[in-house]
Amino acid sequence: MTFRACSEQPDILDAASAGRELPAVLTAHLASCPSCREQVDAVTFVRGLAETADAPRQLPDPAVIWWKAQLLRRWQAERAASEPIERMRWIELAAGVASLAAFLVWQWQGLVTLVARAVPAGVAAASAAPQESSPMAIVLIVCGAASIGAMVLAALHRRLGGASY
């Protein structure tokens, strides 16, 4: 299918699109040119179809569209406003996990001793071994681990809670 249009075709199509009557010269050309005729037929058909589309149909209620658009705009504004908060939550969670990891590395020996003391089988061995952590250090370790754990849990809870709506 190649693009070979007559030189008169633009004028003929313009007239057909606008519903104007063709000058005698173009009418004569149209009668003798099958290519122009089929192009005009197509244009006339589309314009005829457009006239049938002007039906008295009930269109969507503009008030509903207005309300929907307002809702969408508000939702987009809320999303844009909460984006930095959302980002901070991720940073908070990452910082909590990193702190917990650093704390575990730093106080690993103390935690091992604490666990050994808590387990009945290890109590004797722990009491026989030299004391590496004072009771105050143990309290600090427990409190530190608990607070970091709570922070991570809270951040996770917020993330999961935030994802649900």
Next chain:
Amino acid sequence: MADHAVTLDAEDVSAQQVEAGARPELLNESEFQDIYRLHARPLWAYLYRLTGNAADADDLLQEAYCRMLAAPLATRDDRELRAYLFRAATNAATDLWRRGGRGKRREEPLSDDAAGPARGGDAALKQDMARTFRDLKPQERMLLWLAHVEGSAHREIAAALGLKPASVPVLLFRARRKLAGLLRKKGYGPGDPS
């Protein structure tokens, strides 16, 4: 064609107006209702002929207006707004086809009420015409409608459909030729032009 030509480059014009100092403003509800009353029916007719489905046409009409309302408008010119709406509707229809939504709803004829006062043979003819138009590809329907019903210029059609302006006349020629072939096949045309 030039009498009622619409400009589909609403964004370009908006940008020019912003540069010239015009401040984009949000529409209020009564302004929106005026714009809706002015453009909704031709836009719905375009969408209905594209999708062949009244429910899809309703959805896409709403989406086009929602897109218009999502951001402040830099122009209140009716022609530019009309152009913007047709472009937004075309994009929404393209998105629908890309999502594969076209297959979900069956293409349907308008009900007797919607088809206007015509009944019987006239209504059947209209439905047959609509079916013939639906045999074209979506892009061909868009091209033909924008060119010959909306009277858009080739450059404007190219902007709306994301085509090169130089390819629009060729595609239009082919679309008209294909439609003429379909019309001949259905007995509407005068016969084989070759």
